[in-house]
Amino acid sequence: MAELLNQIEEYWSTRVEGYSEVNEKEINGTQKENWLRVLEERFPDKAKADLKILDVGTGPGFFPRILSEAGYYVTAVDYTEDMLEKAKENTKEYQSQIEFYRMDAQNLEFENNQFDVVISRNLTWNLENPVQAYKEWFRVLKTGGIILNFDANWYGYLYDEEKRMAYEKDRENVERSQLDDHYLCTDIDRMEEIAKKVPLSAKNRPGWDVEVLKEIGFAEIRTDENIWQSVWSEEERLNYASTPMFLVSGQKGEN
Incomplete structure (x- = not known):
């Protein structure tokens, strides 16, 4: 497990600036308010x-930046040290409201029953053991706490020719519209090799997630x-039309 985890960290270390720039586009547009609304509509009824x-897999600090600006306090973790440094840089105005830690999403170092909300975006798909990650998120939640996991069927085209054709169509549409292709700023060959080694690339989600959360x-x-319709820009809709983002949520009930 350590070897693949290190490969994933090394890859995301090369994506820090590019991924941060994509996040900046979202934050500087109307999506910031849209994301905040989507989150707040689902938060437990408590004072900020x-x-x-x-926030698990915080990357360059997307959720902490939005939430801290709105008056919330956030604990954020990521395994990639360079991402954490970028996240701290991107949220320096709100550093008193955010705590950052380097942790593996599959092996959190927090005590049981600590959080009211666990949020994550674009993370579970590239974990070696996503079931273990979900178990950890359940463990650190308080009774009545919720998870909000935003993800997509990324790299399903590696296993399905129809999805491959749809992915290629996305690339053509982005080029035709003269928009930034979010895949061009990635080492796509390297990422595909990782995607072949993790289990969720070949799964049909969020159906898979629902069954795991039940267990x-x-x-x-x-x-x-359809949550993507609430938060994606036109550029994102064209880039990812074949891999629409979904939300899966669940609550930690009484034992």
Whole structure:
């Protein structure tokens, strides 16, 4: 496991600036307000100062920046040291409201029952053991706490010719529209090699996630496969038309 985890960290270390720039586009556009609304509509009914939020796989600090600006306090973790440094840089105005830690999403170092909300975006798909990650997120949640996991069927085209054709169509549409192709700033060959080694590239999600959350013990499990319509820009819609983002959520009920 350590070898693949290190490969993933090394890859994302090369993506720090490019990924941060993509996040900046979102934050500087209307999406910041859209994302905040999507999150707040689902947060437990608590005062901002009392709500303990954990952002797993924070990357360059997308969620902490949005939430801290809105008055929330956030604990954020990522395994890639360079991403954490970038996240601190991107959120320096709100450093008193954010705590950053280097941690593996699959092996969190927090005590049980610590958080009201666990949020994550574009992370689970590139984990070697996503089931273990979900178990950890369940463990650190308080009773009544919720997870909000935003992800997509990234790299399903490696296993499905129809998805491959749809992915290629996305690339053509982005070029035709003269927009930035988000895949051109990546080492796509390297990422595809990693995607072949992790289990979720070949799974049909969020159906897979729902079954896993049930087995772990989550209650009130819900999915929203149209959530992308609430938060994506036109550029994102063209880049990722074949891999629409979904939301899977669940609550930690009474034992």
